[in-house]
Structures are given as structure tokens and as C-alpha cells.
Amino acid sequence: MPESMNARYRISSLDKGLKVLSSFTPQRRQLGASEVARLSGIPVSTAYRILRTLADSGFVEQLEDGNFTPAVGVLKLGFAALQSNEVVEAASGPLRELRKSTGETCNLGVLSCGDVVYLLRYKTSHYVIGNVSVGSSLAATCTAMGKTLLATLEPEELSGVLAGMDLGRAGVGPRAHRTAETLMADLAETRDRGWGMQDEEVAHGLRAIALPVRNLDGVVAAVGISVEGARWSRERMITEILDALRETAQKVSLRLGHLEGVTVYPR
Structure with a gap:
């Protein structure tokens, strides 16, 4: 499929959400919004909103120190x-x-x-x-x-x-x-x-x-x-x-x- 047609079907919000989830690795189990923003190339405010949305849906969990970690929903x-x-x-x-x-x-x-x-x-x-x-x-x-x-x-x-x-x-x-x-x-x-x-x-x-x-x-x-x-x-x-x-x-x-x-x- 031509690149222009790929772009037509691309959902930018979903793409950003996947980038946020991909920021977590076995070596990076707990991340703050600013770290996720740096790793994913997304603005901090956007990264935080995505993290909160993922937390509400059970895909990440916010810890007492404010950092986030993958939750059972991802599994x-x-x-x-x-x-x-x-x-x-x-x-x-x-x-x-x-x-x-x-x-x-x-x-x-x-x-x-x-x-x-x-x-x-x-x-x-x-x-x-x-x-x-x-x-x-x-x-x-x-x-x-x-x-x-x-x-x-x-x-x-x-x-x-x-x-x-x-x-x-x-x-x-x-x-x-x-x-x-x-x-x-x-x-x-x-x-x-x-x-x-x-x-x-x-x-x-x-x-x-x-x-x-x-x-x-x-x-x-x-x-x-x-x-x-x-x-x-x-x-x-x-x-x-x-x-x-x-x-x-x-x-x-x-x-x-x-x-x-x-x-x-x-x-």
C-alpha cells in the first residue's frame, strides 16, 4: 500500500498510546511521565494524559511515588x-x-x-x-x-x-x-x-x-x-x-x- 494511503488510515492517538506502552521494558519497569515523554518523543502533558487513560483502563498502574508501571491489563x-x-x-x-x-x-x-x-x-x-x-x-x-x-x-x-x-x-x-x-x-x-x-x-x-x-x-x-x-x-x-x-x-x-x-x- 502506498505511503500516502497508509497515512490516511493511521490513528495518531493510538500510535501515541502504543509508543507510551513500548517505553516500558524489563529494564524500565517504572517510569514517570517525563521519562515516558523523552523515550516516546511525545510532549509531557500528552504522555501524562495517555498514562492516566491507560491507568483507568487497567493497562498501567500509578504507584505511590507518582511513577507508572505496566498492569495486568497488558498481560x-x-x-x-x-x-x-x-x-x-x-x-x-x-x-x-x-x-x-x-x-x-x-x-x-x-x-x-x-x-x-x-x-x-x-x-x-x-x-x-x-x-x-x-x-x-x-x-x-x-x-x-x-x-x-x-x-x-x-x-x-x-x-x-x-x-x-x-x-x-x-x-x-x-x-x-x-x-x-x-x-x-x-x-x-x-x-x-x-x-x-x-x-x-x-x-x-x-x-x-x-x-x-x-x-x-x-x-x-x-x-x-x-x-x-x-x-x-x-x-x-x-x-x-x-x-x-x-x-x-x-x-x-x-x-x-x-x-x-x-x-x-x-x-
Whole structure:
């Protein structure tokens, strides 16, 4: 289509709104109106009006210090595309098999800024958080899948993701990390052993274990199992669930391009 005809169909206000949203990145999770204006090339007054409109619609959230950060509405907006991506397609069958064999809730998630977004969630009748469903997000620092994914990041990238995060508000469980020191120690242990665990960090009485999913380029997602803490101790999860989860992560990774026969997750 000729450029002149493209210009006829261009909606300038929508274009500006998309530029504002694109100003936010994993390294720039919180921005003020003046920063958004500088990054997007839009006047400050216009940037602020767009941000307020986006906040009213649930796409960004205004923080107590006046800065803005992406909200759940952005995640939901992009979820239709995520549902059809190859990671979801590759994981659907193996995760359903895992739920059937373990009888526990099985999940697939990806990292988005400082959150883990649930792309697949196969629930059982056992206790799990009721308001977490496909498209939902939780703070990565208090979830097994989130910590698994954070542990795979390079130090500089990890610092950018965690910058400005309020650990005091990230998790509501009794064992959620409250300091950067304990979180970094947990991530180091997660990195060394190759899998992540949360033990009543999301909520009281809930535990989970997770492993990364890889394609040829690296880690693209995580798979995890959520269990009721009253029925599953940490030790029992490691001895009775981890191997099945490891096999599932292996299946999904091979479907995403790992060479056939290569062991992605040695025991």
C-alpha cells in the first residue's frame, strides 16, 4: 500500500498510546511521565494524559511515588497471542499427562518483567490458589516457576528485572522473601541445582516445584507442579515428583527444538 494511503488510515492517538506502552521494558519497569515523554518523543502533558487513560483502563498502574508501571491489563491483552504460540502447543500434551500421573495441579509460565505469567494451568480438586488461572500473573520472586526463570538470567539482566521491586509486597505467604540477600541466596541455590521451589511463599499451605523449558536458543518458559503442603513435604516432592517433572520438561524442550536424544536435565 502506498505511503500516502497508509497515512490516511493511521490513528495518531493510538500510535501515541502504543509508543507510551513500548517505553516500558524489563529494564524500565517504572517510569514517570517525563521519562515516558523523552523515550516516546511525545510532549509531557500528552504522555501524562495517555498514562492516566491507560491507568483507568487497567493497562498501567500509578504507584505511590507518582511513577507508572505496566498492569495486568497488558498481560491479558497479549494473552490471545500467547495462547497460540509454540511453547503452549508443545507443553499442552505433556502437562496434561503429568497432571494425570501425579494428580496435582500442573503449570506453564513465562517471565514478564518481574512477574511470572501463567500460560497453561491444569488444576485438580486439591487445594490451590483459586484466583490464579491462565493469563494471571504472580510476583516471580515468590513462585517456583518465577525463581526458576530468574535464576537463568545473566547478572545484569537479573538486576534490571529486580530493580525497584518491593519484596515486602511481592509474596503474602509466611516464608516469602523479605530481603534481597535471602532472595539472591535462593536464586543461587536454584541455579546450582537446576530447579526451583517455593515453600509457603505464595500462600500459607502451598508448595510448588519447577524446572526450566529450553529451545535451541535458551530458556523460554518453566513448568511446575503446585501441591498442598499438608500432603506433600519438601522431601517428598523431591523424591516423588521431581523426576516426573524433569521428564515433562525434557519432552517439552525436545518438542521446541533440542536435538533428539540429548538429555537436557540429567539426574
